[in-house]
Amino acid sequence: MILYDNSILKLDYDPATDILEVAYPDLHDFLLVEIKYSIDQLIENVNNYDVKRLLLDSSRTVIAVNGERSREITSYLAASLCKTRLQKLARLQSPDSTVEVTAQSNIKHIETHLHLPFVLRNFTSRKEACGWLTTN
DSSP, X not given: OXXXXXXXXXEEEETTTTEEEEEOOOBOGGGHHHHHHHHHHXXXXXXXXXXXXXXXXXXXXXXXXXXXXXXXXXXXXXXXXXXXXXXXXXEEOOSOHHHHHHHHHHHHHHHHHSOXXXXXXXXXXXXXXXXXXXXX
16 A cells, blocks of 8 residues: 655555565755655654565665765665664665665665664565565
């Protein structure tokens, strides 16, 4: 069921598996304020539905901002998720090596600077990610 949908984020929740699926937004300077607002909507829905499993699809993400801006958005998302009861976050990797290098750098940064109360794993396949999310 679609919980939220705008031009930046679409939240698709499956109550049977308790998996909330969201595509990581394209990062453009002119969208950063709207992206933060959309992340706030994501967090509100994670809290309202007490979501424990999140599938973050970065496979089609475009990054058109500098590394600092990208890190800012990633850190904002991670810090916001730390305030929820999320237990597992599966991230679908980008096939674009430039995007993936930036993403891995951002992940390393948040793992160093934040105590993540959820487990974060990267996957190249949606099937594997969903399988991991649904296992105890």
